Amino acid sequence: MRYEVVIPAAGQGKRMGAGKNKQFIDLQGTPLIIHTLRIFENDSACDSVILVVNQNEVALFENLMSKHDIRKVHSIVVGGQERQHSVYNGLQAVGDTEVVLIHDGARPFVKKELIHELVQHTKTEGAAVLAVRVKDTIKRVENQHVMETVERSSLWAIQTPQAFLLPLIKEAHEKAMEAGYLGTDDASLVERMGEKVAIVEGSYDNIKLTTKEDLLYAEAILMNYS
Numbered sequence: 001m002r003y004e005v006v007i008p009a010a011g012q013g014k015r016m017g018a019g020k021n022k023q024f025i026d027l028q029g030t031p032l033i034i035h036t037l038r039i040f041e042n043d044s045a046c047d048s049v050i051l052v053v054n055q056n057e058v059a060l061f062e063n064l065m066s067k068h069d070i071r072k073v074h075s076i077v078v079g080g081q082e083r084q085h086s087v088y089n090g091l092q093a094v095g096d097t098e099v100v101l102i103h104d105g106a107r108p109f110v111k112k113e114l115i116h117e118l119v120q121h122t123k124t125e126g127a128a129v130l131a132v133r134v135k136d137t138i139k140r141v142e143n144q145h146v147m148e149t150v151e152r153s154s155l156w157a158i159q160t161p162q163a164f165l166l167p168l169i170k171e172a173h174e175k176a177m178e179a180g181y182l183g184t185d186d187a188s189l190v191e192r193m194g195e196k197v198a199i200v201e202g203s204y205d206n207i208k209l210t211t212k213e214d215l216l217y218a219e220a221i222l223m224n225y226s
């Protein structure tokens with residue numbers, strides 16, 4: 001059940017439009033990244049956190065973790081141009097663990113029980129991701145016109161954490177780097193090697209805070225929690 005987690009937090013938050021890295025936006029008085037880090041700080045199955053940050057924000061993150069008594073971040077790693085590059089850099093700092101999780105710093109609401117279910121699946125499947133069934137109808141669009149309506153019954157919205165046996169994800173990232181392939185998630189790098197990725201049904205409130213509307217959802221989720 002034990003694992004280490006790489007948390008990419010080295011983005012710029014451009015779509016949020018806050019003029020700063022969204023990881024520093026307060027939710028009920030606590031920065032987004034602290035909400036996310038506390039999940040793993042409070043999970044006894046988590047051995048270590050590798051936090052990936054912008055080069056010019058290392059001190060900011062260190063000060064926040066000291067202020068909020070976050071102790072499990074054993075490595076702070078500088079990120080890269082794209083999310084995939086940041087994760088690649090973080091994976092170089094992972095210790096001697098069987099299972100590694102990769103979880104967006106921008107997802108502060110994942111539940112410990114689902115993390116543990118994901119880890120269990122990964123031990124037998126090699127790779128597993130949290131996901132929820134799509135609720136909207138999805139259409140493929142070109143030049144502002146519908147080209148195709150995609151059959152919804154087999155569509156899932158993929159989240160993080162994404163969990164992997166460590167050698168598998170390291171190989172997948174190396175191969176993607178060699179091929180110059182850029183994916184929007186880590187599981188796609190494993191899929192392109194022809195490996196299976198298991199789905200673990202997650203929760204709709206495990207949102208990724210991306211645009212300002214998500215801040216409203218986040219405050220409502222926190223109100224509901226409290």
Ligand SMILES: Nc1ccn([C@@H]2O[C@H](COP(=O)(O)OP(=O)(O)OP(=O)(O)O)[C@@H](O)[C@H]2O)c(=O)n1
Nearest residue numbers: 008009010011012013014015081082083105106
């Ligand atoms: N070069 C990058 C890009 C993204 N991320 C991280 O990957 C997660 C998911 O990315 P996203 O939600 O797109 O965050 P941003 O890249 O910051 O947002 P935007 O694309 O709007 O700038 C975030 O925790 C983000 O900090 C990262 O570590 N390194």
Ligand SMILES: C[C@](O)(CO)[C@H](O)COP(=O)(O)O
Nearest residue numbers: 083104158159160184185208
């Ligand atoms: C990894 C991810 O959260 C899975 O849904 C998503 O692909 C990240 O996308 P982003 O554009 O880097 O936020």
